Amino acid sequence: xxxxxxxxxxxxxxxxxxxxxxxxxxxxxxxxxxxxxxxxxxxxxxxxxxxxxxxxxxxxxxxxxxxxxxxxxxxxxxxxxxxxxxxxxxxxxxxxxxxxxxxxxxxxxxxxxxxxxxxxxxxxxxxxxxxxxxxxxxxxxxxxxxxxxxxxxxxxxxxxxxxxxxxxxxxxxxxxxxxxxxxxxxxxxxxxxxxxxxxxxxxxxxxxxxxxxxxxxxxxxxxxxxxxxxxxxxxxxxxxxxxxxxxxxxxxxxxxxxxxxxxxxxxxxxxxxxxxxxxxxxxxxxxxxxxxxxxxxxxxxxxxxxxxxxxxxxxxxxxxxxxxxxxxxxxxxxxxxxxxxxxxx
Amino acid sequence: xxxxxxxxxxxxxxxxxxxxxxxxxxxxxxxxxxxxxxxxxxxxxxxxxxxxxxxxxxxxxxxxxxxxxxxxxxxxxxxxxxxxxxxxxxxxxxxxxxxxxxxxxxxxxxxxxxxxxxxxxxxxxxxxxxxxxxxxxxxxxxxxxxxxxxxxxxxxxxxxxxxxxxxxxxxxxxxxxxxxxxxxxxxxxxxxxxxxxxxxxxxxxxxxxxxxxxxxxxxxxxxxxxxxxxxxxxxxxxxxxxxxxxxxxxxxxxxxxxxxxxxxxxxxxxxxxxxxxxxxxxxxxxxxxxxxxxxxxxxxxxxxxxxxxxxxxxxxxxxxxxxxxxxxxxxxxxxxxxxxxxxxxxxxxxxxxxxxxxxxxxxxxxxxxxxxxxxxxxxxxxxxxxxxxxxxxxxxxxxxxxxxxxxxxxxxxxxxxxxxxxxxxxxxxxxxxxxxxxxxxxxxxxxxxxxxxxxxxxxxxxxxxxxxxxxxxxxxxxxxxxxxxxxxxxxx
Numbered sequence: 001x002x003x004x005x006x007x008x009x010x011x012x013x014x015x016x017x018x019x020x021x022x023x024x025x026x027x028x029x030x031x032x033x034x035x036x037x038x039x040x041x042x043x044x045x046x047x048x049x050x051x052x053x054x055x056x057x058x059x060x061x062x063x064x065x066x067x068x069x070x071x072x073x074x075x076x077x078x079x080x081x082x083x084x085x086x087x088x089x090x091x092x093x094x095x096x097x098x099x100x101x102x103x104x105x106x107x108x109x110x111x112x113x114x115x116x117x118x119x120x121x122x123x124x125x126x127x128x129x130x131x132x133x134x135x136x137x138x139x140x141x142x143x144x145x146x147x148x149x150x151x152x153x154x155x156x157x158x159x160x161x162x163x164x165x166x167x168x169x170x171x172x173x174x175x176x177x178x179x180x181x182x183x184x185x186x187x188x189x190x191x192x193x194x195x196x197x198x199x200x201x202x203x204x205x206x207x208x209x210x211x212x213x214x215x216x217x218x219x220x221x222x223x224x225x226x227x228x229x230x231x232x233x234x235x236x237x238x239x240x241x242x243x244x245x246x247x248x249x250x251x252x253x254x255x256x257x258x259x260x261x262x263x264x265x266x267x268x269x270x271x272x273x274x275x276x277x278x279x280x281x282x283x284x285x286x287x288x289x290x291x292x293x294x295x296x297x298x299x300x301x302x303x304x305x306x307x308x309x310x311x312x313x314x315x316x317x318x319x320x321x322x323x324x325x326x327x328x329x330x331x332x333x334x335x336x337x338x339x340x341x342x343x344x345x
Numbered sequence: 346x347x348x349x350x351x352x353x354x355x356x357x358x359x360x361x362x363x364x365x366x367x368x369x370x371x372x373x374x375x376x377x378x379x380x381x382x383x384x385x386x387x388x389x390x391x392x393x394x395x396x397x398x399x400x401x402x403x404x405x406x407x408x409x410x411x412x413x414x415x416x417x418x419x420x421x422x423x424x425x426x427x428x429x430x431x432x433x434x435x436x437x438x439x440x441x442x443x444x445x446x447x448x449x450x451x452x453x454x455x456x457x458x459x460x461x462x463x464x465x466x467x468x469x470x471x472x473x474x475x476x477x478x479x480x481x482x483x484x485x486x487x488x489x490x491x492x493x494x495x496x497x498x499x500x501x502x503x504x505x506x507x508x509x510x511x512x513x514x515x516x517x518x519x520x521x522x523x524x525x526x527x528x529x530x531x532x533x534x535x536x537x538x539x540x541x542x543x544x545x546x547x548x549x550x551x552x553x554x555x556x557x558x559x560x561x562x563x564x565x566x567x568x569x570x571x572x573x574x575x576x577x578x579x580x581x582x583x584x585x586x587x588x589x590x591x592x593x594x595x596x597x598x599x600x601x602x603x604x605x606x607x608x609x610x611x612x613x614x615x616x617x618x619x620x621x622x623x624x625x626x627x628x629x630x631x632x633x634x635x636x637x638x639x640x641x642x643x644x645x646x647x648x649x650x651x652x653x654x655x656x657x658x659x660x661x662x663x664x665x666x667x668x669x670x671x672x673x674x675x676x677x678x679x680x681x682x683x684x685x686x687x688x689x690x691x692x693x694x695x696x697x698x699x700x701x702x703x704x705x706x707x708x709x710x711x712x713x714x715x716x717x718x719x720x721x722x723x724x725x726x727x728x729x730x731x732x733x734x735x736x737x738x739x740x741x742x743x744x745x746x747x748x749x750x751x752x753x754x755x756x757x758x759x760x761x762x763x764x765x766x767x768x769x770x771x772x773x774x775x776x777x778x779x780x781x782x783x784x785x786x787x788x789x790x791x792x793x794x795x796x797x798x799x800x801x802x803x804x805x806x807x808x809x810x811x812x813x814x815x816x817x818x819x820x821x822x823x824x825x826x827x828x829x830x831x832x833x834x835x836x837x
Contacts (some may be wrong), residue, residue: 011454014455034410232452234445235445236441290459292439335426
């Protein structure tokens with residue numbers, strides 16, 4: 001075995017800085033957001049993984065507040081777009097307007113839209129028309145927008161947090177699968193527990209001013225994103241991620257029965273990327289230098305739940321995608337070899 | 346930096362644990378199969394003696410040892426060991442990742458921190474067993490063969506079944522005895538007499554082996570319809586359907602003249618009369634002297650004799666009166682009288698059977714029967730006998746339409762009728778490239794040259810036909826035609 005270089009101390013410091021920054025950010029968000037620890041954690045994972053997050057939940061659960069608090073905790077610009085059916089792409093991206101210079105000459109000038117912010121809250125993204133949704137999603141994928149033949153790069157880091165209401169489907173335009181795939185994670189915001197609800201009442205109905213500090217800057221976030229990608233992953237953990245994604249495909253010959261029965265289309269390679277990236281952030285956020293199987297297991301739900309398309313039987317039987325993913329992960333773990341199999345082979 | 350060494354030491358320690366557990370696991374499996382195998386020598390304790398104990402113990406130990414050795418020496422990749430170490434010590438894949446990435450060229454700087462972290466954690470681990478003991482599912486069956494082996498070891502030797510088969514071979518004496526039982530005294534006397542004569546004449550007769558076996562066909566004379574059956578040249582040739590059809594047409598034409606053909610189909614070895622003789626013998630032989638005859642069986646036998654008389658003689662058989670008398674006696678409950686009547690009927694049947702065996706199963710066909718009846722009556726009146734009729738002049742008697750009688754074949758010599766053993770033909774199939782029939786004639790009639798040729802042809806006639814039909818692609822209609830002919834002979 002080759003001897004490692006002596007720079008490990010600095011690497012440990014980098015990881016330690018990551019952990020402290022992560023925890024500081026989480027603590028700031030926690031000042032405002034009561035409960036939803038897992039949602040907050042996944043949102044931060046999405047932030048440091050370099051992806052975008054879709055939050056799904058009924059109104060009043062604090063989705064918007066969570067995102068606003070996160071934006072306030074970061075020294076980054078923040079934009080909010082309330083998606084409505086009459087929202088046009090130009091309202092998001094921006095448009096060319098005629099301006100007059102000092103010599104009274106008129107010319108077009110690009111007026112940037114709200115998408116040009118570091119953190120973008122796309123509230124109720126499913127209420128806008130597909131054309132408008134596409135304008136946003138193009139920027140999410142490419143990191144730039146094109147207007148009148150000119151490409152305008154979006155600021156970095158660029159982090160989109162979109163929300164959608166799962167129960168009010170009247171007058172909505174559900175995101176197509178191709179656009180859902182652009183989101184790294186899809187998080188389900190659930191009702192708070194009793195203790196959390198009590199705390200929410202206490203915090204929001206008393207005069208108790210809460211100040212949120214800006215704990216991280218944009219460059220720091222970018223550096224942390226870079227560090228995440230350096231985290232090594234063992235081959236058997238990587239294979240497990242591949243097996244998990246492949247097992248979501250009913251056409252795969254080793255797919256579990258539940259996948260064959262209820263899934264029409266499985267996760268894309270973006271799903272595998274999201275799985276591993278999320279697992280890496282999760283690992284380093286705990287101060288570890290490697291990805292473990294537990295990280296993959298924990299990341300599977302937010303990374304895959306919006307990438308599985310149920311078939312008619314799955315829809316008719318009301319199959320919970322989260323349960324389905326749990327079964328798929330178990331099946332994938334058995335494929336890569338459990339402890340018993342490793343022992344006997 | 347002690348990191349890699351510590352990690353490798355940890356992996357080696359875990360590998361040793363895994364090997365031991367595997368040795369236990371597969372040793373138990375081997376123990377089971379060794380115990381099963383050990384039962385076998387204990388079953389053979391009677392023949393093996395004390396060696397059975399040694400063999401059983403050796404098999405038991407060999408099974409367990411081989412299993413343990415197999416498990417210990419099984420392939421064990423370090424990556425798998427590291428994974429199990431991570432699981433066992435709760436290291437969250439630190440060891441396996443560090444082991445894998447430490448030597449990779451594309452490792453990132455953070456891998457160094459990973460190795461250091463993994464080594465530090467490995468150093469803090471106390472020595473403990475992390476690989477749980479696994480018991481194979483078959484292990485619960487281990488006590489069964491062990492207990493069985495102990496019982497067998499303690500029990501007296503089990504007698505082994507004899508491996509030899511019963512002796513089915515029949516000694517010559519027994520065979521002769523069976524033959525004696527199967528046939529009557531008269532048949533035995535006939536056989537002995539024929540055997541004695543054979544001893545005298547066989548050498549001379551064998552020299553007269555007939556030409557048809559050469560495959561070139563026998564010498565035929567003009568107008569001899571039977572000549573078409575002498576032609577056995579087809580047997581020696583390659584299958585030729587056209588030539589067969591041509592020959593077959595001639596033979597079928599011959600077969601259509603059934604009145605001219607002799608009855609060669611009678612099987613005197615298993616005739617109905619013979620069956621009746623055997624049944625009667627069985628009925629008498631099975632009796633206990635102190636018991637009476639079973640009236641039902643006796644009635645069945647009498648009825649069969651009555652049916653046989655009606656069939657053969659048109660109700661004019663000589664034993665019918667005795668049979669009726671026996672049946673009446675049986676109706677009256679007098680079994681002894683019925684038995685006496687049956688014995689008389691049997692004697693008459695036997696006498697008629699002997700008279701009917703003219704020339705040892707070679708009767709002269711329908712006309713011969715007619716002639717035989719007439720001559721039998723004449724003989725019964727004291728006339729006729731061997732030598733009463735002189736030999737036919739040349740060209741007469743043998744050929745159809747050339748004899749003195751109205752029969753197209755002419756009349757055979759009378760002496761052939763005088764003694765049933767005057768004439769006989771014994772045929773034996775001779776296999777080989779050129780198939781043929783070796784035929785010997787026995788009896789005084791064999792001395793007559795014209796008769797010899799005629800009987801030789803007849804002796805081969807039926808066998809040649811059967812062999813030709815079986816060997817060549819005979820149309821099904823023609824086969825049935827020939828079979829119907831022989832069936833018609835049977836009925837007559």
